[in-house]
Amino acid sequence: MKYLADYANILTRYDLNIEVARQAARKVAKDELLQKVADAVVKGEEEEAAKLTKDVLQKKSPMEVINEGLIPGMNEVSRLWDEGVYFLPQVILASDAMNAGIALCEEKMGKSMDKKGKVVTHTAEGDIHDIGQVIVNALLNANGFDVINLGADVPVDKVVEACRTHNPVMVTGTALMTTTMTAFPKIAAQLKRLGLAIPFVCGGGAVSEEYVTSFELGVWGKEANQAPGMAEDALSGDNWQAMRGKWNG
Amino acid sequence: MNLSSEMAYKSADEMMFGTAKKPVKTKRGIAFGGGHVVPEVVPHPRPGSEKTMKTLLREYERANGDALERCVIVGHPQLMIENEHIFQMTHNPKWGGEIAAQTARQMDDYLKKYGLKAAYRATPADLRKPDMVNMRDSDYTREVLETFEECAKYADVVSIESMGGKEVFDHAIIRNDIAGLLFGQAVLGGRDMEWMWTQIVAIAKKHNCIPGGDTNCSEANTAMFMAGGYLSKDVPHTLAALSRAICASRTLVAYECGATGPTKDCAYEDPIIKSIAGVPISCEGKTSACAHADLCGNVIAAVTDVWSNEAVEYHDMFGGTTTAVFAEILGYDVAAMNASIDLGYQKEFQACLVNSDRYRGPHGFMLSPDNAWQIGKAMVDNNASLYSRAKAAAMKCGELMLGDPLLKLTAYEKEMLQGYMKDMQALPDKEADFIDMSLKKYSKVKGFVPAAYGL
Numbered sequence: 001m002k003y004l005a006d007y008a009n010i011l012t013r014y015d016l017n018i019e020v021a022r023q024a025a026r027k028v029a030k031d032e033l034l035q036k037v038a039d040a041v042v043k044g045e046e047e048e049a050a051k052l053t054k055d056v057l058q059k060k061s062p063m064e065v066i067n068e069g070l071i072p073g074m075n076e077v078s079r080l081w082d083e084g085v086y087f088l089p090q091v092i093l094a095s096d097a098m099n100a101g102i103a104l105c106e107e108k109m110g111k112s113m114d115k116k117g118k119v120v121t122h123t124a125e126g127d128i129h130d131i132g133q134v135i136v137n138a139l140l141n142a143n144g145f146d147v148i149n150l151g152a153d154v155p156v157d158k159v160v161e162a163c164r165t166h167n168p169v170m171v172t173g174t175a176l177m178t179t180t181m182t183a184f185p186k187i188a189a190q191l192k193r194l195g196l197a198i199p200f201v202c203g204g205g206a207v208s209e210e211y212v213t214s215f216e217l218g219v220w221g222k223e224a225n226q227a228p229g230m231a232e233d234a235l236s237g238d239n240w241q242a243m244r245g246k247w248n249g
Numbered sequence: 250m251n252l253s254s255e256m257a258y259k260s261a262d263e264m265m266f267g268t269a270k271k272p273v274k275t276k277r278g279i280a281f282g283g284g285h286v287v288p289e290v291v292p293h294p295r296p297g298s299e300k301t302m303k304t305l306l307r308e309y310e311r312a313n314g315d316a317l318e319r320c321v322i323v324g325h326p327q328l329m330i331e332n333e334h335i336f337q338m339t340h341n342p343k344w345g346g347e348i349a350a351q352t353a354r355q356m357d358d359y360l361k362k363y364g365l366k367a368a369y370r371a372t373p374a375d376l377r378k379p380d381m382v383n384m385r386d387s388d389y390t391r392e393v394l395e396t397f398e399e400c401a402k403y404a405d406v407v408s409i410e411s412m413g414g415k416e417v418f419d420h421a422i423i424r425n426d427i428a429g430l431l432f433g434q435a436v437l438g439g440r441d442m443e444w445m446w447t448q449i450v451a452i453a454k455k456h457n458c459i460p461g462g463d464t465n466c467s468e469a470n471t472a473m474f475m476a477g478g479y480l481s482k483d484v485p486h487t488l489a490a491l492s493r494a495i496c497a498s499r500t501l502v503a504y505e506c507g508a509t510g511p512t513k514d515c516a517y518e519d520p521i522i523k524s525i526a527g528v529p530i531s532c533e534g535k536t537s538a539c540a541h542a543d544l545c546g547n548v549i550a551a552v553t554d555v556w557s558n559e560a561v562e563y564h565d566m567f568g569g570t571t572t573a574v575f576a577e578i579l580g581y582d583v584a585a586m587n588a589s590i591d592l593g594y595q596k597e598f599q600a601c602l603v604n605s606d607r608y609r610g611p612h613g614f615m616l617s618p619d620n621a622w623q624i625g626k627a628m629v630d631n632n633a634s635l636y637s638r639a640k641a642a643a644m645k646c647g648e649l650m651l652g653d654p655l656l657k658l659t660a661y662e663k664e665m666l667q668g669y670m671k672d673m674q675a676l677p678d679k680e681a682d683f684i685d686m687s688l689k690k691y692s693k694v695k696g697f698v699p700a701a702y703g704l
Contacts, residue, residue, distance in 0.1 A: 011605075
């Protein structure tokens, strides 16, 4: 077969043109030992993060390790992700590393650390395509939210019951198929009937903005990485109308 | 089950669209891989139509019927229609069967009235999500197999997008974990397919139906979609390409169990499968932009025998309903390919398809016929196990990507690829050792039950 030597007239590799220059992570901790903990999070090294956390807990309080090492490390990861330096797997691995450290701190404290607020997440009834939800869970968790993960193929009533029990700041729904996203307006209607006007962020596959904004409470989530920002808005008191105004349309 | 030890094609040069070493004929006279390419349209029902069997039957009657009618209107001689089941069609096996029966009657009518040769592919939904049900013993498992029984009575072809290994794959793909992909896709996925496809082939044979094939939609396609286009930052394209090479090991199992093709359309790994198994393949590319973007819109047609659009939701467009419009587009694409065959220009046409996407990204590159063939060859040369051939496929794919200076990679993509290669080199040679290692490493993955895979 004949092959071209030059493809300039055939295609343009925009990804090569826009690649963000690699950059080193910033120093985020004042203390040298805590900086090592943060570095392990930034590098996504779960075992190293756990080992260092164990060591540092001999000298520092659990809350110091969390607030001055683990969380600043994760915040640095978020910055690198926002600036296009990091890809998703690096964020997930960093989240795993941070969680390993937090688990040890919580063990020493004898209680769970306080989270920012609860978010109920689920994938629609009849739909088992939940990798989008898995990413949403990881990103929310990495940003300090308490994720109530209901999993995939979740009946409408179970989602409503979880919202009634946990009173989350936000609820999310993921669906790949248009024929399963029809559960979303049913959930919204039941929440409304119960007086739970919780912003209901729906996204995934074939879930369109037009569809989600056709029912009350619905806010369309275009990408999984929007979830932490949306949850922050909900936490700060934005209602579903305000969130829809900001993120949709 | 014997793992393939020979290539169906002596070289990539022999591979051509429209012709397969092992063509397959249908009852209405279509020969897949018999010399010409056949279009395949995939309608998807509108939300709300799934409420009852009656509403869904009506939806498919119109969607499938519009496609058949458009072929007559514009003069397309052949058409395959695939219905990828929505949840309700497999959860209620009778629904899937009734829709298959209805479509078969429509096709018989069009054959009788106009001479249009049509075929129907039923693709039951694999409802078995590994972390939620026992893959081999659950109500969903029984429903899937019962749906095959119902559909095989009327369909020309049955296929599936099986889910084995998805729990480990999902854990691994977002963690840059190449070993997890090998374990989830090849070791677990391949074992699940052997269990599933032995039964599917038996059911199909009982009803004189063609056992088509399987696709790694739930894993390799997930990787490809997450890698996305040039703006995405979710998964490196190089990892998605390795995932594609790995999945050929499990997809091939269907044909080793007796499936004959036409393969399942969204299996982008099918050029590799054709090089080994010689079965007619169904592919999708630019015409599946209605469902998702890929970076191999033309090259993926280079050796295909059936040309598909993945799935399009049924609704109105200026030019008619979507299924009519896509049947028309697919038919014209195929008409150009078939004209090139009859003119003797197929090699030139194939070169245009390949050159248009060969260096658009890792997927188009590794699926170019020459590279797909080489990956296939690495598999048959390392056929001691599902694992060994998957690892060989991924290593070959990586070597090819790193070895061609015209395939440009971002610094990040290249660095990641070099890391995956290093990781793979450090893995055990023998499958038993790899399984021992993986059972420990992935024991905490949510819902992973080794016994569900016979481990």
